[in-house]
Amino acid sequence: MSTLVLLLFTGLGLGALYFLVAAGLSLIYGLMGVLNFAHGAFLTLGAFTGWEIARRTGGDNWWTFLLSLLVGAVAGALFAAFTEFVLIRRLYQRHIEQVLVTVGLSLAAVALFDGIWGTDPVFIQGPAWFKETTDILGARIPNDRFICIIAAVLVLLALVFFLKNTRYGMIIRAGVENRSMVTALGIDVRKAFTLVFTIGGAAAGLGGVLASHYFGYVSPLLGGSLLIFAFIVTVIGGLGSLTGAAVAAVAVAVLQQFANFYLGGTGDFVVVLALALVLLFRPSGLLGRTS
Amino acid sequence: MTTETDATETQDAHGATGGTPAGSRRRAANRGAAEGTHDGGRAPLRLTRGKVVGAAVGIAGVVLLILLPLLNLSLPGVLPGPTYTPGSLQLLAMCMLMAAAALTYHLLLGVAGLLSFGHALYFGAGVYGLAIILQNLDIPLLPAMGLTLLVVIVLAHVVGSISLKVSGIPFAMVTLAFAQAGSVVVGRNPEGITGGDEGLTLRTNNLPDFLVGVANTRNLYWLALAVLVAVFVIVTWVQSSRAGHVAAAVRENELRVRVLGLQPYLVKLLIFVVSAVLVCIIGMVFLLLQSGAVPRAVSADLTITLLVMVVLGGVGSRWGAVIGGVFYTILDQRLTTLANSDAIDALPEILRIPLSEPLFILGTLFIxxxxxxxGGLTGAAQRLARRRTRRGGDRVQKSREILEEAA
Structure with a gap:
């Protein structure tokens, strides 16, 4: 029982990270049709800037941690907004070329991070509480899992609130549904493009800081490894669906943890197998629109 | 059916992409002739002056490449030494293998409009498959290669038939996921079979003597050249076969092909498998050349490298893929040498860090x-040629269209 609970919470923590990456990816793809390969770079930048701040302010207390979360999110958001404004916008409506540009950007960015921070993983320190565990039903669960889960839930709630209740949120939702109609109504969708990129970048940056605490280190390859699972999550959840991303993130991560434990480290295969099954029986994903 | 006409058409394309005004004029003049033969079914081989010159240039180029290990030419800045030295031959052979791999990627993206992010899976399957078989079974090289090929054919059918359920961007993501699974297997090192991060060293016991050792690098060079020429011919043949035409038509308008009663799914699967098999063969030669398998051979980075080569050279152009492959490989090698040089070390940090990362420069160049x-390098060359003669092809337009259609 305690193993089960432990696996469940570890899976939820990992799912939270997947969701933070996949939410932005899914929204960006839904609205703009861009597959953003640079999303991993946003995450890595967030992780590194968060770590730099924590290191320079010199404490492993809560304030430093909260500050690093904020700085990581801002760094991710700025990088993402820059990407959209300088690179993506020039290639409006040419989806494959937009993908190619993000591929180039992720190559260049990861190489630059290599140059600045080195290729070796940097091990990090969080508040002391992270090292402790909490007993739930006899399972000793590392506390950083809770932080990841809480942050992801807050991001999900904030995004849902934003999409449902604000003017720009409605424009984004309408744009995902039918972009040409929104344009025809005289609304400039391009502002919404920059906005989803910024939001996606902020979520990824936040995810970066959390991921560095979850895994215990920062490395230039951090983003790339999470990005691939985030891709799988977005396809399984249905491209463009935020709820789909949330559900799929949790399902994929929990499945992965359980398979890793009970089926001898085959978590990654089980996930790819799940992807294949979803594609065979529901090509548009769990909550995607059927085209 | 139209194979014999198209074999010469490629030679013509060589002239056209070379960037000479004469080349583009030839291309414009010949396009009509080439199209005529396609429509008319079996048509006599028409020899025009352009085609003869193009074929002659192509053959002369191949002959020069064959003779290169016997010559003492120096290309300072490009090759590490004179052309007969093993170092230079190794680099040239690598260029040719990468060019051949880019050609197989061209078959996917440029012909069938499939943006795959999992091509490295089949390259890696060739590299690791052959390395593992040679390591564990006591069989000669050719049967081992056949066995590897068999595995890859099955693998490509399974992965292809699943991932072709979706198209466009989702296809890219799904192929990436499958390739990642392969990459994970190699990294996990099940029962010590793949060597994990360190990779495998090629076991040479069952290899023929003329392929082993630094002194025999020129044999490997000739092998790589043969692979490149063979892949070029096969890709040309596939592209101009009926299946190739259907694949191009599917790329342009899938619905219409379906209305005509043809099956887009099967044609795309065929192209996918052919391309996987070819890149697997290239992977096997790569293993012989590098005398070892490294995890990078099956990583997503390799696929992205191939994609970058094809786009650099010009999407939709066979010669573009070849030029992109050679250009990228040499640039990568040169930039790595540059990164470790003293001149870079002496620069202030703000310049030193970006310049000492070859991938940063290549990524920026790609953007x-x-x-x-x-339209890449070939597109730019053609545009230059057109500016001079006010005539010429539409490579840039074609590249753009292919990318649009892949979405």
């Missing part, structure tokens, strides 16, 4: 090409 040079 610039996508933004400002649609």
């Amino acid at each position: 610039l090409v996508v933004l400002f040079l649609p």
Whole structure:
């Protein structure tokens, strides 16, 4: 029982990270049709800037941690907004070329991070509480899992609130549904493009800081490894669906943890197998629109 | 059916992409002739002056490459030494293998409009499959290669038939996921079979003597050249076969092909498998050349490298893929040498860090090409030629269209 609970919470923590990456990816793809390969770079930048701040302010207390979360999110958001404004916008409506540009950007960015921070993983320190565990039903669960889960839930709630209740949120939702109609109504969708990129970048940056605490280190390859699972999550959840991303993130991560434990480290295969099954029986994903 | 006409058409394309005004004029003049033969079914081989010159240039180029290990030419700045030295031959052989791999990627993206992010899976399957078989079974090279090929054919059918359920961007993501699974297997090192991060060293016991050792690098060079020429011919043949035409038609308008009663799914699967098999063969030769398998051979990075080569050279052009492959490989090698040089070390940090990362420069170059040079190097060459003669092809337009259609 305690193993089960432990696996469940570890899976939820990992799912939270997947969701933070996949939410932005899914929204960006839904609205703009861009597959953003640079999303991993946003995450890595967030992780590194968060770590730099924590290191320079010199404490492993809560304030430093909260500050690093904020700085990581801002760094991710700025990088993402820059990407959209300088690179993506020039290639409006040419989806494959937009993908190619993000591929180039992720190559260049990861190489630059290599140059600045080195290729070796940097091990990090969080508040002391992270090292402790909490007993739930006899399972000793590392506390950083809770932080990841809480942050992801807050991001999900904030995004849902934003999409449902604000003017720009409605424009984004309408744009995902039918972009040409929104344009025809005289609304400039391009502002919404920059906005989803910024939001996606902020979520990824936040995810970066959390991921560095979850895994215990920062490395230039951090983003790339999470990005691939985030891709799988977005396809399984249905491209463009935020709820789909949330559900799929949790399902994929929990499945992965359980398979890793009970089926001898085959978590990654089980996930790819799940992807294949979803594609065979529901090509548009769990909550995607059927085209 | 139209194979014999198209074999010469490629030679013509060589002239056209070379950037000479004469080349583009030839191309414009010949396009009509080539199209005529396609429509008319079996048509007599028409020899025009352009085609003869193009074929002669192509053959002369191959002959020069064959003779290169016997010559003492120096290309300072490009090759590490004179052309007969093993170092230079190794680099040239690598260029040719990468060019051949880019050609197989061209078959996917440029012909069938499939943006795959999992091509490295089949390259890696060739590299690791052959390495593992040679390591564990006591069989000669050719049967081992056949066995590897068999595995890859099955693998490509399974992965292809699943991932072709979706198209466009989802296809890219799904192929990436499958390739990642392969990459994970190699990294996990099940029962010590793949060597994990360190990779495998090629076991040479069952290899023929003329392929082993630094002194025999020139044999490997000739082998790589043979692979490149063979892949070029096969890709040309597939592209101009009925299946190739259907694949191109599917790329342009899938619905219409379906209305005509043809099956887009099967044609796309065929192209996918052919391309996987070819890149697997290239992977096997790569293993012999590098005398070892490294995890990078099956990583997503390799696929992206191939994609970058194809786009750099010009999407939709066979010669573009070849030029992109050679250009990228040499540039990568040169930039790595540059990164470790004293001149870079002496620079202030703000310049030193970006310049000492070859991938940063290549990534930036790639972004610039996508933004400002649609049609890649061959497209730019053709545009230059057109500016001079006010005539010529439409490579840039064609590249753009292919990318649109892949979405």
